[in-house]
Amino acid sequence: MRTVILARRRLRRHRISWNCCKKIFLAVFFFSLCLAAEAQARWIRVGLVTAPSALISGRGLSGKDGGGRCFSLPASFSAHARGSNVVIQGKSYVSPVIVSSPHQIRCGKVSYEGELVLRARGSQITVINRLDVEKYLRGVLGYEINPQWGMEVLKAQAVISRTYALAQMGRHEASGYDVCTTDHCQVYRGTNVLHASTDRAIAQTRGQVLTYKGGLAHTFFCSDSGGATADVSDVWGKSVPYLIVRKEPFPSESPKARWEASLSAGEIQNALAKKGKSVGTLSQIAIERRDAAGRAATLRFTGSAGSSVLSSAAFRTLIGAKKVRSTFFEFSSEGPRMTDVPDPAQRREAPHAARKIAFDTTPLTAAEDAQLKALIEQKKFNVDERLDMILYPERRRNYLYKALGVEAPETEREREPLEQPAEPAKRIPNPSRTEVFANLTGGSVTLYGRGWGHGVGLSQWGAKSMADRGWSAERILEFYYPGTVIQKR
Numbered sequence: 294m295r296t297v298i299l300a301r302r303r304l305r306r307h308r309i310s311w312n313c314c315k316k317i318f319l320a321v322f323f324f325s326l327c328l329a330a331e332a333q334a335r336w337i338r339v340g341l342v343t344a345p346s347a348l349i350s351g352r353g354l355s356g357k358d359g360g361g362r363c364f365s366l367p368a369s370f371s372a373h374a375r376g377s378n379v380v381i382q383g384k385s386y387v388s389p390v391i392v393s394s395p396h397q398i399r400c401g402k403v404s405y406e407g408e409l410v411l412r413a414r415g416s417q418i419t420v421i422n423r424l425d426v427e428k429y430l431r432g433v434l435g436y437e438i439n440p441q442w443g444m445e446v447l448k449a450q451a452v453i454s455r456t457y458a459l460a461q462m463g464r465h466e467a468s469g470y471d472v473c474t475t476d477h478c479q480v481y482r483g484t485n486v487l488h489a490s491t492d493r494a495i496a497q498t499r500g501q502v503l504t505y506k507g508g509l510a511h512t513f514f515c516s517d518s519g520g521a522t523a524d525v526s527d528v529w530g531k532s533v534p535y536l537i538v539r540k541e542p543f544p545s546e547s548p549k550a551r552w553e554a555s556l557s558a559g560e561i562q563n564a565l566a567k568k569g570k571s572v573g574t575l576s577q578i579a580i581e582r583r584d585a586a587g588r589a590a591t592l593r594f595t596g597s598a599g600s601s602v603l604s605s606a607a608f609r610t611l612i613g614a615k616k617v618r619s620t621f622f623e624f625s626s627e628g629p630r631m632t633d634v635p636d637p638a639q640r641r642e643a644p645h646a647a648r649k650i651a652f653d654t655t656p657l658t659a660a661e662d663a664q665l666k667a668l669i670e671q672k673k674f675n676v677d678e679r680l681d682m683i684l685y686p687e688r689r690r691n692y693l694y695k696a697l698g699v700e701a702p703e704t705e706r707e708r709e710p711l712e713q714p715a716e717p718a719k720r721i722p723n724p725s726r727t728e729v730f731a732n733l734t735g736g737s738v739t740l741y742g743r744g745w746g747h748g749v750g751l752s753q754w755g756a757k758s759m760a761d762r763g764w765s766a767e768r769i770l771e772f773y774y775p776g777t778v779i780q781k782r
């Protein structure tokens with residue numbers, strides 16, 4: 294108390310009032326709080342568009358240019374570039390111009406939180422949305438995942454999208470921003486796609502990221518792995534300890550779990566030529582190597598000018614990722630028609646029905662193995678059954694005896710000798726190299742596949758199945774990225 298009195302006396306001597314001092318103290322205190330909040334916020338710069346001009350609109354717009362000049366802006370205006378200046382309504386401003394508002398700001402047909410930065414370069418103007426990462430995620434999750442799904446899968450998506458965003462910082466630095474709005478980085482649609490559920494998932498995981506040995510993890514994700522994730526080295530060539538093959542415990546319920554694509558020999562030849570892997574007139578395509586889950590890893594193409602090997606992931610990119618939806622496929626030049634593949638409504642039930650069967654996991658004997666391969670060659674199984682055997686080799690015995698129409702013998706003694714099949718077995722290719730192949734003498738090949746996407750990391754449909762069965766976001770993330778930990782950043 295004595296100290297306060299002395300301080301007051303000293304202030305009076307210097308003609309400074311006690312109230313004035315209190316005001317200065319409070320101003321400094323609140324300024325410090327603002328600085329702290331600023332330090333906590335993680336800003337991200339999202340490149341929205343680069344074009345000759347941009348249409349901006351919103352309420353209460355104000356601007357500040359690169360020279361520090363502040364000015365008010367109309368509710369709607371067009372901006373274009375002139376050298377290193379931004380021209381708005383005939384007036385030139387030093388680039389970049391920062392457009393702010395207490396409300397959302399519209400660029401074209403999309404509204405955004407945060408501020409817009411208009412950057413001039415030559416005759417082009419680039420519009421950049423600068424905002425807090427947590428707010429940015431609102432415009433990502435609302436588009437990247439179905440907001441109707443369970444909270445735990447939404448939370449898992451929030452963590453991996455946040456991690457992915459922070460890991461992408463500066464990816465487009467040459468253009469003056471961090472990330473773009475397409476799936477090259479992450480799809481971002483501003484406030485046009487906000488949902489209460491995804492906002493809640495972001496809030497409940499605020500600041501949480503996935504790390505591995507202290508660094509941000511590579512949190513790749515895809516729509517549907519088709520039952521097992523891919524090893525990243527088979528897709529992009531470099532190994533990552535936690536991006537490996539993982540067989541999912543539950544069947545996918547995606548209505549697009551199965552797909553079919555017809556490719557002409559000419560289409561494949563052109564794709565190979567683009568990659569410098571031309572084989573002349575294509576006559577055969579074969580799966581050279583499968584990964585641990587049965588996914589096609591590498592393909593061999595044979596033609597009039599020799600043969601070449603290409604990774605399935607590269608092949609998918611060459612043909613088009615929308616046509617060849619995943620690398621989880623097999624093919625046939627005379628295979629089953631689409632009618633042989635159950636329709637999506639039936640598929641939804643089929644995996645559950647399959648799970649109820651008590652599968653005999655006894656390993657196949659050599660004779661049984663040869664027998665099954667012969668039956669596969671004779672096309673005794675439909676596409677679904679063949680894919681199921683690839684994904685779940687332990688079910689092969691069930692399929693064998695089902696096709697033979699006899700009960701599986703229970704003892705070793707009973708298992709030899711094996712009954713002869715109804716039709717004589719054909720010679721089959723060496724299974725260690727080319728288990729599945731197709732001749733293109735008919736001029737085309739049909740791919741029958743499962744899943745959608747590159748298959749690396751979290752599968753959204755797989756994660757949904759887990760969340761529906763009570764798995765927490767943490768458990769889902771541990772499954773898809775084993776060895777990583779969740780940390781707050």
Ligand SMILES: [Zn+2]
Nearest residue numbers: 472473477478
């Ligand atoms: Zn990008």
